[in-house]
Amino acid sequence: MTDVLVVAEVSEGQPRKATLSAISFAKAVAEGTGGAFDILSIGDGAESAAGALTGFGARKVLHTEIGGGYVSETFAPTVAAAAGGYGVVTACASSFGKDLLPRVASKLDAGVASDISSVAVEGGDILYTRPMYAGNVFGTLKITTPVQVVTVRQSEFEPAAESGGASPVEAFGAVDGGDAAGRIEVVNLEVVKSERPGLTEADVVVSGGRSLKSAENFENVLEPLVDALNAAMGASRAAVDAGYVPNDLQVGQTGKVVAPKLYIAVGISGAIQHLAGMKGSKTIVAINKDREAPIAQVADYFLVADLFDAVPAMTEEVKKLK
Amino acid sequence: MKILVPVKRVSDPENANKVKVSGDGSQVTADGLEYTMNPFDEWSLEAALRLTENGSNKERVGEIVLVSIGPADASQIIRKGLAMGAERGIHIEAEDENLDSHVVAQVIAAIAKEENVDVVFLGKQSADGDSNVAGTKVAEMLGWPLVNYAMSIATDAEGKTFTVKRELDFGQQTVKVTGPVVFTSSDRILQPESVKNGVTPADFAYPESDGARHTPIRNIMQAKKKPIDQKSFADLGVEPKRVNEYVKFELPPARSGETTFVESVAELVEKLHTDAKVI
Ligand SMILES: Cc1cc2nc3c(=O)[nH]c(=O)nc-3n(C[C@H](O)[C@H](O)[C@H](O)COP(=O)(O)OP(=O)(O)OC[C@H]3O[C@@H](n4cnc5c(N)ncnc54)[C@H](O)[C@@H]3O)c2cc1C
Ligand SMILES: Nc1ncnc2c1ncn2[C@@H]1O[C@H](COP(=O)(O)O)[C@@H](O)[C@H]1O
Numbered sequence: 055m056t057d058v059l060v061v062a063e064v065s066e067g068q069p070r071k072a073t074l075s076a077i078s079f080a081k082a083v084a085e086g087t088g089g090a091f092d093i094l095s096i097g098d099g100a101e102s103a104a105g106a107l108t109g110f111g112a113r114k115v116l117h118t119e120i121g122g123g124y125v126s127e128t129f130a131p132t133v134a135a136a137a138g139g140y141g142v143v144t145a146c147a148s149s150f151g152k153d154l155l156p157r158v159a160s161k162l163d164a165g166v167a168s169d170i171s172s173v174a175v176e177g178g179d180i181l182y183t184r185p186m187y188a189g190n191v192f193g194t195l196k197i198t199t200p201v202q203v204v205t206v207r208q209s210e211f212e213p214a215a216e217s218g219g220a221s222p223v224e225a226f227g228a229v230d231g232g233d234a235a236g237r238i239e240v241v242n243l244e245v246v247k248s249e250r251p252g253l254t255e256a257d258v259v260v261s262g263g264r265s266l267k268s269a270e271n272f273e274n275v276l277e278p279l280v281d282a283l284n285a286a287m288g289a290s291r292a293a294v295d296a297g298y299v300p301n302d303l304q305v306g307q308t309g310k311v312v313a314p315k316l317y318i319a320v321g322i323s324g325a326i327q328h329l330a331g332m333k334g335s336k337t338i339v340a341i342n343k344d345r346e347a348p349i350a351q352v353a354d355y356f357l358v359a360d361l362f363d364a365v366p367a368m369t370e371e372v373k374k375l376k
Numbered sequence: 377m378k379i380l381v382p383v384k385r386v387s388d389p390e391n392a393n394k395v396k397v398s399g400d401g402s403q404v405t406a407d408g409l410e411y412t413m414n415p416f417d418e419w420s421l422e423a424a425l426r427l428t429e430n431g432s433n434k435e436r437v438g439e440i441v442l443v444s445i446g447p448a449d450a451s452q453i454i455r456k457g458l459a460m461g462a463e464r465g466i467h468i469e470a471e472d473e474n475l476d477s478h479v480v481a482q483v484i485a486a487i488a489k490e491e492n493v494d495v496v497f498l499g500k501q502s503a504d505g506d507s508n509v510a511g512t513k514v515a516e517m518l519g520w521p522l523v524n525y526a527m528s529i530a531t532d533a534e535g536k537t538f539t540v541k542r543e544l545d546f547g548q549q550t551v552k553v554t555g556p557v558v559f560t561s562s563d564r565i566l567q568p569e570s571v572k573n574g575v576t577p578a579d580f581a582y583p584e585s586d587g588a589r590h591t592p593i594r595n596i597m598q599a600k601k602k603p604i605d606q607k608s609f610a611d612l613g614v615e616p617k618r619v620n621e622y623v624k625f626e627l628p629p630a631r632s633g634e635t636t637f638v639e640s641v642a643e644l645v646e647k648l649h650t651d652a653k654v655i
Contacts, residue, residue, distance in 0.1 A: 125521075125551065150545070153522075153525075157513070159509075160515075166513075167620070168509055186625075190628065191397060191627060193625050195620050195623065199619045234515070237520075237557075240549060243547060244547045258655070291563055300547075301563075301564065302544075308500070310545065326389070337648070337652045354633060354635065356635050356637050356638065357640075371641055375649060
């Protein structure tokens with residue numbers, strides 16, 4: 055019997071959608087082992103976010119208000135204190151989960167399975183499977199410490215659906231961050247706002263590469279196609295490095311991992327590190343003038359064309375379908 | 377400023393799709409692949425070099441100690457870092473199979489204390505294991521603040537406080553942190569003006585590149601004279617006990633189906649609409 059604690063990621067008084075993937079994982083472990091799961095909502099607006107998390111079947115929802123912006127130094131001591139009695143502590147493998155949970159694990163002397171793609175309960179063991187080598191090997195591991203810390207890949211765990219019921223909500227007292235917390239302070243947070251679907255949540259993703267050549271071309275050439283498909287926009291590292299689009303759009307080993315129904319790579323060569331972030335997509339389309347580009351290894355459809363002709367034409371064709 | 381930079385020996389990540397799994401699934405084999413410095417560590421080393429030099433004349437104004445935990449030839453990875461400009465290296469000999477982020481973090485934390493460094497600058501992840509754990513564990517073991525995914529760093533004149541911008545999933549966060557501190561880097565740390573150390577002229581910009589500095593032969597020769605200390609787990613008081621136990625490795629299923637090359641936009645849209653039914 056393993057009880058699981060889910061650490062919810064809170065933004066503006068609401069849980070981020072990433073939290074729902076961690077809840078799916080927690081449900082699977084709780085069901086597989088005959089345990090229960092609880093949720094800890096933490097941060098600025100934690101109480102109101104807790105209210106939005108009572109319908110998922112948790113035994114209880116805890117909340118701890120912590121101001122001053124997110125840093126692991128102020129959050130980790132509270133999460134570690136709340137983790138007493140749980141066999142597994144989990145969050146989504148977003149930048150929040152990947153930044154926070156290893157610190158919690160270190161406090162609890164726990165092993166970490168990071169960015170897992172699936173979980174199985176076999177005998178008394180919880181087996182975690184995770185992509186390694188930029189997605190070219192899958193490793194399955196056990197953690198041998200009494201508490202196990204796990205971050206889950208959002209694209210591999212369906213967001214949990216509300217199952218009804220009303221989990222009781224309780225306040226949990228914040229624990230002081232100590233010396234490390236006293237030496238770090240958030241100066242500023244620039245949040246990228248977009249009306250479009252989120253990259254990790256969209257059914258369709260259209261990504262552009264270095265070949266788009268400028269921020270203006272992203273806007274004038276790529277964006278109309280993105281919007282015609284009601285898609286999220288993504289990019290290669292080269293496009294982000296060149297400053298054409300902000301870093302939160304990067305897809306790949308060091309960017310976001312996406313697995314939409316349709317992924318369209320526009321003028322992207324398909325470097326191994328880019329493939330690591332999108333090869334789980336259901337249907338992959340490449341638009342590239344070089345038919346030898348490595349993206350062909352994973353593309354279902356490959357349009358050999360100059361993107362500056364093909365993308366506007368495709369935008370028109372797509373609009374005709376609507 | 378004294379910086380500890382951990383550098384891992386990994387099988388060539390550009391050929392990660394060529395790694396294999398042994399018949400019984402117990403091991404990953406990288407036969408035929410070269411070993412290189414983990415690229416994420418190379419970026420962090422480049423950033424550490426920029427923090428400890430006058431960029432305009434490359435005069436060293438601080439010290440970098442490298443540490444690698446790995447088999448005998450991990451020392452070659454340390455040599456490469458020494459050729460890039462680091463002053464010293466420490467090698468802890470160990471088989472990769474006996475390591476995990478927990479053991480590695482314990483070793484790095486122990487050395488950080490012993491060497492009394494101001495900064496530990498790790499890569500955000502190992503390109504083989506892709507764990508992204510050790511850096512954060514090191515920070516907690518030391519009780520230090522941590523800035524993961526740093527994209528730019530500016531120090532004050534004394535090198536005691538740092539203004540760091542870091543990449544998060546939903547934007548960029550700027551923090552002010554007082555050392556000693558642990559950093560990991562994002563891709564953007566290599567941009568021409570990402571690192572400002574108060575010594576390098578403020579208007580100096582490093583050349584555009586998407587990797588760390590190259591090492592001329594002369595530096596490679598000089599690096600042979602730089603010291604590499606051999607240490608054991610026992611020397612550091614670390615019991616190398618793994619907490620992660622891999623029970624199986626597998627290759628991912630191959631993508632089903634061939635690539636269909638299409639000639640026109642109309643054909644593409646038609647196929648996506650009627651065959652794949654995705655638009
Ligand atoms: C450790 C590490 C981590 C990395 N992580 C990531 C990551 O997370 N994400 C990522 O994307 N990259 C990552 N990279 C970088 C990666 O190796 C590639 O350099 C990068 O993905 C290349 O981007 P690109 O495809 O836009 O550019 P290029 O490789 O330059 O490709 C441009 C493509 O556009 C095509 N093209 C040019 N003009 C046109 C035109 N007019 N019409 C149609 N096609 C055209 C070309 O044929 C070519 O295929 C990483 C690298 C390292 C070393
Ligand atoms: N064997 C090792 N030797 C030296 N540094 C390492 C080793 N393993 C991991 N590291 C450091 O820890 C970082 C994160 O590793 P990981 O948690 O394995 O993804 C790497 O980028 C390195 O800086």
